[in-house]
Amino acid sequence: MNLKSLIAGAALSALATVAMADVKVGMITTLSGGGASLGIDVRDGFMLALKQSGRDDIEVIIEDDQRKPDVAVQIADRMIQAEDVDVLTGIIWSNLAMAVVPSATAQGKFYLSPNAGPSALAGKGCSPLYFNVAWQNDNLHEAAGAYANTAGYKNSFILAPNYPAGKDALTGYKRFFEGELAGEIYTKLGQTDYAAEIAQIRASGADSVFFFLPGGMGISFLKQYADSGVDIPLIGPAFSFDQGILQAVGDAALGVINTSQWSKDLDNPTNAAFVESFQAEYGRLPSLYASQGFDTANLLISAVEAADVSDTDAFRAALEAANFDSTRGKFRFNTNHHPIQDIYVREVVKEGDIYTNKVIGVAIEDRGDAYAAECQM
Amino acid sequence: MTFVLLAEQVLNGLQFGVMLFLMAAGLTLIFGVMGLINLAHGSLYMVGAFAAAATAAATGSFLLALAASLVAAAAAGALMELVVIRRLYGRDHLDQVLATFALILIFSEGTRWLFGSFPLYLDIPDALSGPVTLPFGIEYPRYRLAIIGIGLAVATALYLLITRTRIGIQIRAGEEDREMIAALGVDISRLYTLVFALGAALAGFAGALIGAIQSVQVGMGEPVLILAFVVIVIGGIGSVKGALVGSVLVGLTDTLGRALLPAVFGLFMEPSAATTVGASLASMAIYLLMAAVLILRPRGLYGSA
Secondary structure, eight states: OOHHHHHHHHHHHHHHHHHHOOEEEEEEEOOSSTTHHHHHHHHHHHHHHHHHHTOSSEEEEEEEOTTOHHHHHHHHHHHHHTSOOSEEEOOOOHHHHHHHHHHHHHTTOEEEESSOOOHHHHTTTOOTTEEESSOOTTHHHHHHHHHHHHTTOOEEEEEEESSHHHHHHHHHHHHHOOSEEEEEEEEOTTOOOOHHHHHHHHHHTOSEEEEOOOTHHHHHHHHHHHHHTOOOOEEEEGGGGSHHHHHHHGGGGTTOEEEESOOTTOOSHHHHHHHHHHHHHHSSOOOHHHHHHHHHHHHHHHHHHHSOTTSHHHHHHHHHHTOSOBTTBSOEEOTTSOEEEEEEEEEEEEETTEEEEEEEEEEEEEEOOTTGGGOOO | OOHHHHHHHHHHHHHHHHHHHHHHHHHHHHHHHHOOOOTTHHHHHHHHHHHHHHHHHHHOOHHHHHHHHHHHHHHHHHHHHHHTGGGGTTSOHHHHHHHHHHHHHHHHHHHHHHHOSSOBOOOOOGGGOSEEEEGGGEEEEHHHHHHHHHHHHHHHHHHHHHHHSHHHHHHHHHHHOHHHHHHTTOOHHHHHHHHHHHHHHHHHHHHHHHHTTSOBOTTTHHHHHHHHHHHHHHHOTTOHHHHHHHHHHHHHHHHHHHHHHHHHHHTTSOHHHHHHHHHHHHHHHHHHHHHHHHHHOTTOTTOOO
16 A cells, blocks of 8 residues: 555545544633633533543533633634534623523534523523523522521521622522521622631621632632631632632631532432543542533433434423433432532541531422523423 | 721722723833834733633742743843834834734734643732731721732832833933934843833733732733723823822722612612613723823823823
8 A cells, every 4th residue: 555545545544533423512711810610610521421421422622711701702613613513501691691591502512511500591582592500690690599508597698799699699598598687798700818807707797608709819818818817708600610729728618518419429320420520531639520521421421322312302302311220319400401400518628638528408309490490492 | 888898899999990000000001112002011911810820830939920920921021022013113003012912812822822721820829818807997908908019119119210220211211302312322122122122021010919809811911901901091191190090090980880870870760770771880980081091181191182
C-alpha cells in the first residue's frame, strides 16, 4: 500500500466514524474564569457517563462560554448552524441559559440543562424540547425553608446577591419558611467582604441565618462568619458546599446545614459506582455539578437507545420517560420537564483530611416546582 | 442602629480602606513615577495570595507565607517590568492598557495551569483567630484589627521612605522630571524596576492578608483593582497621601453605605423594596463619591496641578 492510499484509507475511516456518530451533542459550559470549576465538573461527569456506556454513536463538541452570555450565544449559533448538532447542553448560569435556550428550542434543537433552572423556563417560557435534569432554581432554597421549620427556627436573617438567581433564592426560602424575618439583605454580586453584613446579623437577634452565596462569595462569607464569633446557626443551599469549595473553607464550614438533591453518600448502587469511578478517573471527589452532568448524559443515552433523534416526537417521549438510573435514586419529570425529586438535608463533616457532606435527613419529598402549573406545552 | 453596631461598621470600613491602600499605594506610585497605567496590578495581588497559600500549605507557618507573598510578588513585578513594562514607558496609554490587559490574561491562565481551577485554602493563624472585646462591648475579629494595624504601619513606613530617604528623594524627583534626574547620574531604569517591585510587593502582601479571610482563586485581583483605581482618582494620581485618604474614604463610604442605606430607605418604604433600592444605591455610593470629588477637585484631593 502506498502513502496515498493510506491517507485515503485514513480519511475514509475518519468519515466512517463521523457517519457512525448519529447523535451530535454541543456542550456549552464555563471552563475558564471564576466559575470554571462548575463547568469542569459538569463536563467531567458527562464524559464519564459516555465513556462508561462504551457508545461511539454519540459525538460531543465542547466549547467554553467564559461565563459570558454573548459568547454563549455565538457558540450556540455556530453549533446549530455550522455543526448541525442535535442536542445542546452544558450551561451553568441562568442568565446564559436565558440567552441561549429559547432560541435553540425555537430552532428545533433539544436542550438538556445540567444546572441552570430559571423560573422563566419552568413556567410560561417552558418548551417541549427543553429538559432540566438538575432542579428548578428555587428548589434547594425551598428545601432550606422547609428544614428551618422542622428545626424549629422562628426568626431568620436571610441574604443573597442582588441578581435574579439571588432574588429567586430568597423567594424560594420565604415560600416555605413560616417564621419571621429578622433581616433581609441583598449583597453586591461578586462581593468578597461581608464584615458589614455579619455585623448586622450579630445585632439582629436572629435564631438562624439563610444565605445563598455561590462560588468564591460563599468561601469568603463562611470564613469571615466563623472568625467573627457570631454563633447563630447557618443554613444554605448546596452551592456553597460543593467538594471544591469545602476544601478552601476548611474548619469554618464544619457542622453547617445545607440542602441538596444529591450527596456522595446517597445509598443507591448507581451513586456508589459513580462516586467510585469518578474518583478513580479524575482523582477527586465528585460535586453535585458532576452528578448532574453524569445524570444528564445517562438521560441522553437512555433516549438514544429508545428512539432516533431525528424523530422529534419519539425522542421527546423517550426523554420524558427518564428511563435511566439516576445517582439520586428516584427521578422523574414533571409536566414542565423539570425534575420531581427528594431534596436532602446534609451536614458538613470531616472524613480524614477531606471535608465533605453527610446526609442527615430529607427536607422535602417528591418536590416539583412552583411554576409547573403555568407551563402550557 | 445602636452605637456598638455603628462603631463596628466604622472599624469594618477602616479595615477595608487600609487594605485598599496597600493596593492603591503601589498603583499610584507606578503611575506617578513612570506615567504607566498598570492593569495587571490585580494579578500581583493574586500572585501574593497564591504564593502565601502554597507556602502555608507546605510549611504551616503564616509568617513564612507572608514573607513568601512579598518575595513572590516583588519578583513577579520586577520580571514583568524588565520583560514587558520597560518597553511601554514611551508609548501612549492605550498601548499600556492593551499590554497590561494581556498580562492579566497570561497571569490568570498561568496560575490556573499551575494550581488548577479550584480555590486554595489559606487560613488565619491561630494566634489571630476569633473575636476580641473592645471598650464599650464592641466584639471585633482580632485578625481584622491586625490588618488595620499592619496597614497603618506600612503607610507610616512608606511615608518615611519617601520623605526621609535617598531613594525617596529619587522617587519624588522621578515624578517631577525624569530627564533631569537621569542627567544627574541616577540610574533611572534601575529606579523604575525598584519602584515597580515595591508596588508589586505591597499588592502581593495585601493579597496574602486578605486571602486568609476571603477565597484564594484565579481572578481575585480584578474587583480590587477597580476599587484601587477609584481610590487613586479620588486621592490624586501619584500622591501616596492621597491614596491613604482616598482608601479610607472609599472604605468607609462603601461599608457604611451598605449598612445604613437600606435602613434609611426602610423609614419610608416597605422592607423588601427598601433592601433592593438600598443595596443598589450602596453599590453606586463610591462612584458617586468619586464623581463629587472630581467636580470639586478635578485632579483629586491631593493631585498636583
